[in-house]
Amino acid sequence: METAKVSEMFISYQGEGPFAGSRQLFVRFYGCNRACIYCDTLPESYETFTKDGLMRKVLGFKDAYNELVVTGGEPLLFADFLRQFLACFKSFSEKAVYLETNGTLPGELSKVIDHVDIVAMDFKFPSSSGDTDDIWDAHEKFAETAAQKELIAKAVITDRTTMDDVKHMARIIRGIKKDLNVVLQPVTPMNAMIREPDGETLSGFAEYLKNTTEKDIMILGQLHRCLGIR
């Protein structure tokens, strides 16, 4: 029987992107396949759930939220579990399923995409994240599959982000022949190593993306951090 490690479950308000302010039920899965220097979402503890066990917990929240957010860490590390869990959830609820992911596991996304409504995909710029693995092929394949549903393409921007990485993102987004939201998110400063970009650089990245992709571009910080909520 498939099981999954879940770090926490709670209701709060979306702090990022076009759904900012929406009341959502967050299910945070444990662990990640990346190592971003700005990461603030890797709890140390978890509880192991079966599909039925997690369904009981989720249904216990009744209708007090708008979307079910599957987040992490990287939730697609549990794609086989999620395929079963989300199919079951969809048979009980009409709530939209909102997947937050680092966009590096395209094969795993294929297993669950039928049960997902919104994909919030992070582009993990090596210059911002400090994780220098080559992720561009994986991002391109991932975005192709994710575009079957509502796609939000997001990138965290720091004072180290390079135009080269923005150009890689632009090339992938340009290849998606439908509307999508592109969000540039200035990093929330955490320490002397993690600093925000200056405004001119940030708007220069946004202008480049707008001009080369003709998609909607948003610049938006982390609302929940500004408000001091979870």
Ligand code: SF4
């Ligand atoms: S992909 Fe997300 S959860 Fe994983 S290390 Fe990076 S910021 Fe943290």
